[in-house]
Amino acid sequence: MNDRSAKYREFFAKYVAGNANPGIANAFALVPRERFAGPGPWSIRCGDGYIRTPDDDPAFIYQDVLIGLDPDRGINIGMPSAHAAWLDKMDLREGDRVIQVGAGTGYYTAVIAEIVGASGTVTAFEIDEDLAARARQNLKDYSQVLVTLGPESAANCLRPTPSTSARRQQLRAGRGSMPCFPAVG
Known part of the structure; x- marks a missing residue:
């Protein structure tokens, strides 16, 4: 630039x-x-x-x-x-773990990655194949970012479970991360 x-x-x-x-x-x-x-x-x-x-x-x-x-x-x-x-x-703070749904080409993913720093992680979901490919290319220098394609992955990460409120309390306290599971079926 x-x-x-x-x-x-x-x-x-x-x-x-x-x-x-x-x-x-x-x-x-x-x-x-x-x-x-x-x-x-x-x-x-x-x-x-x-x-x-x-x-x-x-x-x-x-x-x-x-x-x-x-x-x-x-x-x-x-x-x-x-x-x-x-x-x-x-x-958000240095070291936080963030899930972003709707990464687009990755602009706000990069902004979030700058905020959480190298010790944090950003898992970004994008349902459009072209946009996900562009995001991966644009974000290749951010080692703390993972771009995932597909609505199933995002839906499984965000699906409420009986332990959701307990997990949210842990996350707010800075302990652990929200688990993401591959789509089944």
Whole structure:
């Protein structure tokens, strides 16, 4: 990435993170959004549709906007300020283990990976084969990230069981991780 992109990321991170935990702004500043958006020009969500950027200047995507990955299907890289607020509420910390459902091309997976650091783990699920392949490629430098394809895997990880509340209490206390089992049948 070029110096111009780094300058945009630094401002963008402070802008979208607002008053959130400083670690969130730091994570946004470290992740190059254009890597996950693909080559420009890009489709930016505007009202009920999309507008195309005139060129591939990264200034267009370092704004608080949805970037269309597949506008015909309504698949986007989500609104950064909303994700920053949600991540702030999650109170993620170094070493945490996170399950993400709906990885897309991996942008927010990378942001989460920056927050939890090398001692944490992020297991990201994506049901679209092309998006999962793009996420794997985009996230190849994040050793703490595993991208898994298929709705069955995510559904089995999130299925409530009689011990779910006990597991949640353990997770909140920082003990253990949510087990994921392969789909049966």
